[in-house]
Each structure stands twice: as C-alpha cells, then as structure tokens.
Amino acid sequence: MASLPDAGRMDAIGERAAQTAMDQLQFTKGTADVMVITNAGRAVVDGQTTERAVAGITRISGLQNGDSTLWIVNRAVWKPLWFYFYNKQTGKGLYLEPDTSFYTKSSADIAAIPAAATFSTNTLVTGDLNQMLANTEVGNKTMKDLGGNSGVVTIANAWAHGAPYDLLSAVMLHNHLCPGLLGGYLPIKYVEKVLPITDSTSSYTYITTSTSCKEDAYPILWDITPGKGGAIMKTLSEADAKILTEKYGTSPRGIVVRWDSKTKTGTGIVFGSVTQTTSTPYTGPEWGAKPYSVLKAMDTITQPELSVKTLRKFTIDAVSFATLKSSDNPYRVIGDL
Numbered sequence: 001m002a003s004l005p006d007a008g009r010m011d012a013i014g015e016r017a018a019q020t021a022m023d024q025l026q027f028t029k030g031t032a033d034v035m036v037i038t039n040a041g042r043a044v045v046d047g048q049t050t051e052r053a054v055a056g057i058t059r060i061s062g063l064q065n066g067d068s069t070l071w072i073v074n075r076a077v078w079k080p081l082w083f084y085f086y087n088k089q090t091g092k093g094l095y096l097e098p099d100t101s102f103y104t105k106s107s108a109d110i111a112a113i114p115a116a117a118t119f120s121t122n123t124l125v126t127g128d129l130n131q132m133l134a135n136t137e138v139g140n141k142t143m144k145d146l147g148g149n150s151g152v153v154t155i156a157n158a159w160a161h162g163a164p165y166d167l168l169s170a171v172m173l174h175n176h177l178c179p180g181l182l183g184g185y186l187p188i189k190y191v192e193k194v195l196p197i198t199d200s201t202s203s204y205t206y207i208t209t210s211t212s213c214k215e216d217a218y219p220i221l222w223d224i225t226p227g228k229g230g231a232i233m234k235t236l237s238e239a240d241a242k243i244l245t246e247k248y249g250t251s252p253r254g255i256v257v258r259w260d261s262k263t264k265t266g267t268g269i270v271f272g273s274v275t276q277t278t279s280t281p282y283t284g285p286e287w288g289a290k291p292y293s294v295l296k297a298m299d300t301i302t303q304p305e306l307s308v309k310t311l312r313k314f315t316i317d318a319v320s321f322a323t324l325k326s327s328d329n330p331y332r333v334i335g336d337l
C-alpha cells in the first residue's frame with residue numbers, strides 16, 4: 001500500500017545525504033571546497049516529488065546554489081534519486097542513492113535509523129580526474145562505480161577548476177559537460193565580447209547549419225529556446241559547405257546577428273574555430289579523453305577568442321534580415337555563396 005506523502009521525508013533524506021557526506025568526505029558546514037550534484041527536484045520517486053531533499057542538504061551542509069556549491073542536474077522524472085558530493089581538497093567523491101524503502105517510512109521510523117543506513121548505494125570514489133588518469137586502475141573503478149552517472153566526474157572537476165556559474169547552468173540543462181557544449185558556450189562568450197549588447201532594444205539571432213550538443217548553451221545564456229522560436233537551423237548541401245570551407249580556410253560554425261529592433265538595423269558575424277596548434281596527443285584511457293579535454297579548456301574559459309574567430313562581419317537591414325531568417329541558405333543571403 002502506498003504511503004501518504006510526508007513533507008518531512010524528503011527533507012530528512014537530504015539532511016541524511018549531507019550528514020553522510022560530511023562524515024565520509026570530512027568537511028564542515030559552509031565549506032567552499034565541496035559541491036553536490038543531484039537530481040533531487042527532478043526525480044519523482046514512489047509518486048513523491050523530491051525538491052525538499054535540496055532544502056535538507058543546504059540546512060545541514062550549507063551547500064547552496066548561490067555559492068555555486070549545489071547543482072540540480074536535468075534527468076528524466078522516472079530516474080532514481082541520487083546525490084554526488086565532491087571534495088576538491090581531497091579529490092574524493094561520494095555517490096549516494098537512497099534505499100527505496102525510505103520512500104514509505106514515517107519520519108519517526110527514519111529518525112530511528114542511522115544516517116548512513118539511509119542509502120543502499122553509498123560509494124566513495126576517487127573523483128579527481130588527474131588522480132584517475134595517473135592511475136588507470138583507480139580511474140576505471142570510479143567510472144564503473146558511478147556507472148550511468150559517471151558524467152558527474154567531469155562536472156565536478158570543471159567546477160573545481162573554476163567553471164563559471166553560467167557554464168554550469170548550461171551544463172545542468174544539457175545534463176553533462178562535454179566538449180560539444182563548450183562548442184556552444186565559447187562562441188556565445190566570444191560574441192558577447194565582439195558584438196556586445198549595451199541597450200534594451202537589441203538581441204541576438206543565432207543561425208546554425210548543424211545540430212549538436214552546442215545548441216544547448218543558447219537557451220540558458222541567451223534565452224533562445226525552441227518554444228520561443230529558437231535557433232534557426234538550416235542544412236547546407238555538401239557542395240555549399242565545401243565552397244564556404246575553401247573560402248574561409250575553415251568551416252563556418254554559425255552566424256550571429258545583433259539586431260536592434262528600434263533602429264531596425266543589425267550587425268552580424270560569421271564565426272569559425274581558431275585552428276589549434278598541435279598539442280601533445282591524449283594517450284590515456286578512452287573514458288578520459290573528453291573529460292580531459294574539458295578540464296584543459298577550463299584554463300582559458302574566460303578567453304573565448306583563443307578558440308573562436310570572426311570569419312566575416314556584416315551589417316544588415318530589415319528586408320535582408322527577414323530573408324536571412326527564412327532562407328534555406330543563409331550564407332547566400334549575406335553574399336557568401
């Protein structure tokens with residue numbers, strides 16, 4: 001028989017997750033050295049929403065989103081509830097999944113059980129990527145232990161190496177942090193530098209000719225969402241793509257127009273990637289390649305101009321702008337093809 005919803009139950013589970021993590025990862029309330037990633041607030045377990053677990057975590061550990069130490073990651077509602085705490089001082093992580101019997105226990109029953117016994121999965125891992133890569137056996141074990149949620153390793157390591165709040169916000173929507181998402185984040189930060197918006201009547205229009213992980217940065221950073229029209233997606237023919245690549249010496253990655261709705265004028269750029277000077281090739285385990293590349297990117301995350309460049313700048317009037325948005329081939333409209 002399903003139990004009645006108990007407002008205190010999820011709160012208690014969150015508190016217990018925090019207590020267990022503070023014991024096992026050895027930290028005190030309010031530390032800036034620890035972060036937690038969870039799908040609490042997204043998961044619905046035994047018919048109960050789980051957002052109160054977030055309140056419980058913050059009350060006990062002080063970890064909170066405003067300090068960038070608590071992040072709620074996007075997962076489907078039917079996925080099991082989990083918590084991953086990471087201590088950047090020790091490089092240790094703790095992965096917890098509640099014993100599902102707790103979803104029907106009363107607060108009184110819960111109170112009689114030790115905090116650590118709340119979790120049927122309670123796994124301490126080496127979560128520091130450099131430590132994992134230095135000892136592949138250790139790294140393999142962490143990846144195996146975290147299984148389907150091993151993406152938390154990259155997120156936690158990027159956080160430990162200074163991932164900005166807006167990037168982590170985009171990661172929460174995308175549900176993982178991959179080089180692909182950075183392929184959206186970096187052009188956005190680049191455009192904000194070279195075509196800044198400084199008034200209330202301008203906005204960005206983003207036109208792309210390929211769909212990949214990168215698109216998931218735009219809803220968060222620029223509020224460009226599918227529901228409100230979204231990014232404009234066009235598919236170029238192979239022949240056209242070849243002409244553009246020959247023209248620019250690199251394949252264009254997209255077009256952004258800064259449109260001023262008051263003056264009815266726009267300035268746009270075609271942007272592409274800076275050719276990277278050859279660095280030492282990655283030779284570690286397969287699971288580490290993308291996380292390693294993300295971690296390296298954190299060193300220069302505030303310098304998007306190191307990886308993105310303007311291939312062409314143009315101005316545009318209202319008629320051409322309307323054509324640009326509706327055309328099958330945006331590059332033809334701006335005279336590139």
Ligand SMILES: [Zn+2]
Pocket residue numbers: 174176177178180181213
């Ligand atoms: Zn991705």
